[in-house]
Amino acid sequence: MADERAYSPGLEGVIAAETQISFLDTENEEIVIRGYNLLELIRRVGYVDVVGLLLDGHLPEQARRTELEREMVTATVPETIYEILAKLPATMHAMDRLRTAVSALAGFDPEANSPDPELDRARAPRLIGQVAQIVANLVRSTHGEPPRPFDPQYGFAANFLRAIVAREVTDAEVRAFEQSLIAYSEHELPNSTFAARVVASTLADVYGALTAAVASLKGPLHGGANEAVMYMLLEARDAEGMEALIRQKLARKERIMGFGHRVYMRRMDPRAQLLKETLRELVTAQGQGEELLAMCQRGEDVMRAEKGLYPNLDYYAAPVYYLLGIPIELYTPIFFAARTSGLLAHIIEQHRDNRLYRPRVLYTGPRGLHV
Numbered sequence: 001m002a003d004e005r006a007y008s009p010g011l012e013g014v015i016a017a018e019t020q021i022s023f024l025d026t027e028n029e030e031i032v033i034r035g036y037n038l039l040e041l042i043r044r045v046g047y048v049d050v051v052g053l054l055l056d057g058h059l060p061e062q063a064r065r066t067e068l069e070r071e072m073v074t075a076t077v078p079e080t081i082y083e084i085l086a087k088l089p090a091t092m093h094a095m096d097r098l099r100t101a102v103s104a105l106a107g108f109d110p111e112a113n114s115p116d117p118e119l120d121r122a123r124a125p126r127l128i129g130q131v132a133q134i135v136a137n138l139v140r141s142t143h144g145e146p147p148r149p150f151d152p153q154y155g156f157a158a159n160f161l162r163a164i165v166a167r168e169v170t171d172a173e174v175r176a177f178e179q180s181l182i183a184y185s186e187h188e189l190p191n192s193t194f195a196a197r198v199v200a201s202t203l204a205d206v207y208g209a210l211t212a213a214v215a216s217l218k219g220p221l222h223g224g225a226n227e228a229v230m231y232m233l234l235e236a237r238d239a240e241g242m243e244a245l246i247r248q249k250l251a252r253k254e255r256i257m258g259f260g261h262r263v264y265m266r267r268m269d270p271r272a273q274l275l276k277e278t279l280r281e282l283v284t285a286q287g288q289g290e291e292l293l294a295m296c297q298r299g300e301d302v303m304r305a306e307k308g309l310y311p312n313l314d315y316y317a318a319p320v321y322y323l324l325g326i327p328i329e330l331y332t333p334i335f336f337a338a339r340t341s342g343l344l345a346h347i348i349e350q351h352r353d354n355r356l357y358r359p360r361v362l363y364t365g366p367r368g369l370h371v
Contacts, residue, residue: 007362048156
């Protein structure tokens with residue numbers, strides 16, 4: 001009976017790690033990142049500042065911020081990585097291609113097999129920059145086009161977005177994109193972060209842990225939801241169509257992607273509320289997208305009334321990316337690129353104070369059988 005009481009399907013509610021990185025305070029509806037409210041960070045600082053906060057434990061001074069951004073922007077991806085990507089089947093999911101590339105990066109780091117937290121921290125800015133460049137060029141490499149490198153005269157977020165959309169971008173577009181990167185950067189212990197920490201607990205290197213996180217994030221119940229949301233919006237076409245489509249899906253007892261969260265339960269993801277503001281601001285700045293905003297609001301209203309469910313971050317990140325002109329297949333890879341900073345912070349923390357993860361099971365099979 002004791003084992004049955006201890007069993008929690010999906011490890012729901014189980015405390016699996018002690019951390020100084022982040023915490024989802026559902027009672028106060030606050031996402032705490034090393035002591036700061038994530039929503040305040042999104043509104044007041046840039047993504048590079050959050051990278052410094054995650055890696056160093058405090059917001060960076062100007063000199064450290066400049067150093068971090070320089071390392072992230074000037075990081076180079078070995079040409080062999082792009083050659084590998086070019087040889088992969090064009091039908092391969094973008095996250096599968098990304099998983100292959102992240103794993104292959106280990107071959108170009110002479111200290112890859114050293115699970116040393118200080119080495120992890122030193123290589124982290126370079127890795128964040130490399131992952132972003134790989135993500136930005138995933139579609140291009142599949143089509144046999146040369147990669148678009150980052151330009152040191154631009155900041156990290158601007159470089160990332162410019163490389164993806166292959167055009168000049170406005171300040172409003174960069175800010176909207178940067179806010180999404182911060183929103184995705186860290187979120188306590190979701191499946192992908194847990195996967196990374198489990199692998200890191202074996203004293204595997206950062207590349208192995210990050211590869212596990214990519215594999216986890218591909219799943220539609222985790223990172224793939226933003227793509228599903230956008231396809232639903234495109235299928236609906238307008239606000240009336242959105243309501244009709246959601247009601248049809250509910251009647252068929254289908255899952256509506258972009259709604260609900262294992263931790264927030266019957267509350268709105270605070271990040272979703274902020275990205276909703278971001279979407280509204282982007283619509284105003286671009287002078288287009290009003291119908292897209294109306295569709296999202298209609299869907300939100302229907303789901304709250306019918307199921308008591310609220311949007312999560314993916315629900316509003318998807319239309320933001322669509323208005324920025326980002327290919328849908330890159331939505332989840334961008335999620336991973338943004339989350340790389342948080343993942344690395346967790347891997348460093350795991351390596352610094354490690355204990356191998358080795359849970360038990362509640363056995364429900366037969367006993368006493370004989371040959």
